Amino acid sequence: MALSGIFWVVIVWMIAWGAIGSVLIRRRYLAHDLDTSNAVFAGATVGAALGPIGLVPLWLTTPVLDRRFTVLPSILAVALMAVAFAVSHPNNICVTSGSFVASQITNGVIIGIIYGFMALGLTLIFSILGVVSFAHGEFYMIGGMLVYYITSVWLPGLNPLFAIFAACAIVFAVGAIFERIFLTPMYEGKIDRPVEYGILITFGLAFTLQYFVQATAGANPVKAARYFDFPRIHLPSAHDHWLIKTSRGSMELFNTISISNPRFTAAIACILVLIGLIFFMQRTWTGKALRAVSQDREAAAIAGINPDRMNMLAFAMGAMIAALAGALLVQAFSWLPQVGNIPAMRSYVIVVLGGLGSLPGAFLGGILVGLVEAAGTGCIPDAQKAASYIPAYGMIVLTLTLLLRPTGLFGRRFAGGAHGKM
Amino acid sequence: MRRHVPNILGLILLVILTAFPFVYTGNDYPYVMHMLITAFFYAILASSWSMLAGYAGQFSFGHIGFMGVGAYTAALFSHYIWLSPQPTGLCTEYQIGGHWLVFVNAIGVTSTTLAQDCLHTAMAKWGESVQVTPMPVWLGILLGTLMGGLFGFLVGVLVLRLRAAYLALFTLGFAEILKATISAEIEFTRGQAGMEMPALFDHGITLFGHHFTRNDKLPPYFVMFGLLLVCLLILAWLAHSKFGLYVRALREDQDAAAALGVNTTRYKVLVFVITTMMAAAAGATQGYYVGIVTPNSLFLLQMSLVVAMAVIGGVENFVAAAIGAVLIEFALEMLRNSFTIGGFVIDMTVWRLVFFGLLLMLTLRFARNGLIAPIIAYFARGHVARETVAKRAAPGSPEVVE
Numbered sequence: 001m002a003l004s005g006i007f008w009v010v011i012v013w014m015i016a017w018g019a020i021g022s023v024l025i026r027r028r029y030l031a032h033d034l035d036t037s038n039a040v041f042a043g044a045t046v047g048a049a050l051g052p053i054g055l056v057p058l059w060l061t062t063p064v065l066d067r068r069f070t071v072l073p074s075i076l077a078v079a080l081m082a083v084a085f086a087v088s089h090p091n092n093i094c095v096t097s098g099s100f101v102a103s104q105i106t107n108g109v110i111i112g113i114i115y116g117f118m119a120l121g122l123t124l125i126f127s128i129l130g131v132v133s134f135a136h137g138e139f140y141m142i143g144g145m146l147v148y149y150i151t152s153v154w155l156p157g158l159n160p161l162f163a164i165f166a167a168c169a170i171v172f173a174v175g176a177i178f179e180r181i182f183l184t185p186m187y188e189g190k191i192d193r194p195v196e197y198g199i200l201i202t203f204g205l206a207f208t209l210q211y212f213v214q215a216t217a218g219a220n221p222v223k224a225a226r227y228f229d230f231p232r233i234h235l236p237s238a239h240d241h242w243l244i245k246t247s248r249g250s251m252e253l254f255n256t257i258s259i260s261n262p263r264f265t266a267a268i269a270c271i272l273v274l275i276g277l278i279f280f281m282q283r284t285w286t287g288k289a290l291r292a293v294s295q296d297r298e299a300a301a302i303a304g305i306n307p308d309r310m311n312m313l314a315f316a317m318g319a320m321i322a323a324l325a326g327a328l329l330v331q332a333f334s335w336l337p338q339v340g341n342i343p344a345m346r347s348y349v350i351v352v353l354g355g356l357g358s359l360p361g362a363f364l365g366g367i368l369v370g371l372v373e374a375a376g377t378g379c380i381p382d383a384q385k386a387a388s389y390i391p392a393y394g395m396i397v398l399t400l401t402l403l404l405r406p407t408g409l410f411g412r413r414f415a416g417g418a419h420g421k422m
Numbered sequence: 423m424r425r426h427v428p429n430i431l432g433l434i435l436l437v438i439l440t441a442f443p444f445v446y447t448g449n450d451y452p453y454v455m456h457m458l459i460t461a462f463f464y465a466i467l468a469s470s471w472s473m474l475a476g477y478a479g480q481f482s483f484g485h486i487g488f489m490g491v492g493a494y495t496a497a498l499f500s501h502y503i504w505l506s507p508q509p510t511g512l513c514t515e516y517q518i519g520g521h522w523l524v525f526v527n528a529i530g531v532t533s534t535t536l537a538q539d540c541l542h543t544a545m546a547k548w549g550e551s552v553q554v555t556p557m558p559v560w561l562g563i564l565l566g567t568l569m570g571g572l573f574g575f576l577v578g579v580l581v582l583r584l585r586a587a588y589l590a591l592f593t594l595g596f597a598e599i600l601k602a603t604i605s606a607e608i609e610f611t612r613g614q615a616g617m618e619m620p621a622l623f624d625h626g627i628t629l630f631g632h633h634f635t636r637n638d639k640l641p642p643y644f645v646m647f648g649l650l651l652v653c654l655l656i657l658a659w660l661a662h663s664k665f666g667l668y669v670r671a672l673r674e675d676q677d678a679a680a681a682l683g684v685n686t687t688r689y690k691v692l693v694f695v696i697t698t699m700m701a702a703a704a705g706a707t708q709g710y711y712v713g714i715v716t717p718n719s720l721f722l723l724q725m726s727l728v729v730a731m732a733v734i735g736g737v738e739n740f741v742a743a744a745i746g747a748v749l750i751e752f753a754l755e756m757l758r759n760s761f762t763i764g765g766f767v768i769d770m771t772v773w774r775l776v777f778f779g780l781l782l783m784l785t786l787r788f789a790r791n792g793l794i795a796p797i798i799a800y801f802a803r804g805h806v807a808r809e810t811v812a813k814r815a816a817p818g819s820p821e822v823v824e
Binding site for chain 1: 475479481580584586587588590591592594595596598599601602603605606607608613673726729730733769772773775776778779780782783786787790
């Protein structure tokens with residue numbers, strides 16, 4: 001089909017002009033001794049969205065770059081890609097069926113909320129300790145495993161809520177103990193390169209935990225029972241339920257969007273915990289102390305905060321958040337010792353996209369990655385290929401972010417590596 | 423005198439490893455040889471990674487990905503390009519001298535069409551009358567190495583501005599994208615099924631009047647051992663030249679190194695290219711030796727093994743990393759036997775990895791230079807410390823600035 005080539009022509013056109021824009025605009029701003037931190041990203045997005053029509057005025061005027069020059073072209077670029085896709089694949093389900101698109105978007109947002117929540121733990125650890133925890137996926141896996149074992153093997157019939165609390169408490173303790181034993185030398189200046197040490201030691205922890213669970217629990221997939229059944233609701237009436245219809249395992253909105261129960265409960269729980277977390281960070285003394293340490297260690301220490309205690313708290317809390325995400329999702333997916341790898345990868349993508357160390361960035365990044373994956377899996381014609389590429393979508397986002405805007409959407413200037421030199 | 427102990431021990435080790443295949447006559451000869459070949463393979467990866475991470479401070483988690491680039495380049499090359507004395511009339515082909523270079527295009531891949539492509543169709547038509555020859559293995563290894571270097575160059579250029587955590591995430595992402603692409607492009611790479619590769623010496627080889635068949639372990643042993651030695655020699659030469667000095671300066675403080683006139687861009691890219699070429703060469707050779715390459719060989723577990731071997735050996739000393747890799751490969755193989763305690767079956771195939779992870783963490787925490795590098799340093803540099811102490815204690819010596 002001749003039309004299907006259009007999509008790739010447009011993609012190549014956008015990549016080419018984006019690359020030209022990112023290089024030229026940065027040169028221009030360097031030559032004028034202006035701030036180049038936004039120039040690469042702005043040049044790339046304007047080039048991709050408008051081609052030479054946008055780049056020439058940008059080159060000639062060389063304005064002060066603010067959000068407008070990056071947000072609008074990005075939206076335009078995404079829209080351009082969508083239009084190109086629609087033109088080239090007129091029979092694709094993403095183009096013909098509006099309800100499918102709405103369903104994909106809703107599910108993308110829901111799964112994105114959970115991803116974002118998990119990434120929140122990672123970014124919390126990074127903002128306080130300056131370490132990317134490579135064991136994040138393993139804490140996620142252990143959270144789910146513990147809930148499965150508590151509710152199905154050790155104490156059958158227990159309310160899953162208690163199991164979730166227990167799993168969180170155990171992982172919190174594991175995180176705190178690990179931090180005390182293995183991460184403390186980082187702060188005392190005993191190590192030449194603390195950031196690399198942190199990466200390697202959490203890498204070792206991930207390896208150990210994953211095989212420990214495999215050795216004790218076995219490599220067979222397990223799955224916890226559904227925590228909670230939806231009540232039967234048909235609105236406005238049982239015969240005409242266009243507004244909402246629920247069965248025990250899923251929910252249907254407007255006769256088009258269907259949402260599965262486990263994901264829905266997980267997303268709602270994530271939002272509730274997130275609200276609690278925001279309250280904790282903004283209103284309590286400990287939360288304020290955490291934020292103070294992430295902004296300026298020495299100043300926080302002068303103000304009477306013990307930064308070492310905050311390190312322990314941050315690492316344990318970050319691990320606990322990952323475990324909670326796992327505990328909420330063990331009812332939705334089958335669980336293996338290796339199950340944490342893919343969510344961990346996603347979390348890395350999300351924290352880099354949102355800006356390492358930025359809490360709102362992590363959440364927004366999560367939703368964006370959820371949407372990208374929903375679009376990628378739903379719209380690619382070859383379903384098997386689409387499924388195989390799932391880990392790659394996020395990684396492409398990661399690569400683009402690191403190339404164009406290493407500080408991420410909301411990032412502070414960490415990319416130079418100054419952070420973590422303690 | 424003591425400073426020569428590591429050199430002498432190294433020479434003895436070299437002699438032992440060279441003589442081993444001729445001297446050893448146990449029943450498990452092929453098994454032990456296979457273990458050694460695999461150990462050398464990991465030793466190449468670990469020592470080149472220690473150059474990249476320990477010397478240059480570039481903590482790349484994509485090293486196993488570059489290994490995969492080498493292996494898959496060689497596999498695709500051997501799989502899709504053949505030499506035929508007759509034109510097939512079906513494939514894309516170019517005449518070179520009296521032969522035709524045949525590019526095979528497969529007809530979809532399902533379990534029944536695995537051996538159905540234009541070349542096989544033509545061969546079925548010819549019967550036994552025409553013998554096609556595969557491309558030489560050494561060319562595959564060379565191409566794999568070059569392709570690994572090319573990818574290393576591209577990644578090296580892309581990560582120029584990234585440091586520490588960002589670099590680790592980017593390289594991890596590179597390895598993941600590579601793995602996903604290989605798994606997804608089934609009609610080209612056969613996905614999870616993996617690609618079969620011809621043996622290193624498909625028709626056997628005659629050395630010193632003795633014929634070795636394709637299944638003999640001795641020729642691949644010396645190929646892999648030779649590759650390891652070449653890599654170690656190159657690394658040693660680099661480490662002792664200005665290159666090593668510049669690269670270590672890069673690790674300690676990139677800005678200071680640049681201010682002192684080190685071309686940081688060039689050396690950062692160069693160290694990426696050199697080490698990834700080594701990984702790719704090892705991957706291609708190992709692929710030909712094992713006979714199959716699958717995307718699972720790019721698993722994070724493999725990367726963990728390489729990192730752990732280098733760290734336990736000593737990440738800032740590539741010889742220590744190589745020795746660590748060989749020792750750990752042996753230890754892991756020795757610990758394979760499961761046993762039972764009071765009714766509980768202890769599955770050692772998994773528990774050994776748990777112990778291995780614990781060892782990695784404890785080494786990092788309590789012996790930051792690894793377990794083998796300090797021993798080498800004790801012998802090679804012990805006299806320096808003693809001389810310094812003696813000089814400081816000597817009366818009238820200038821006060822040492824703290």
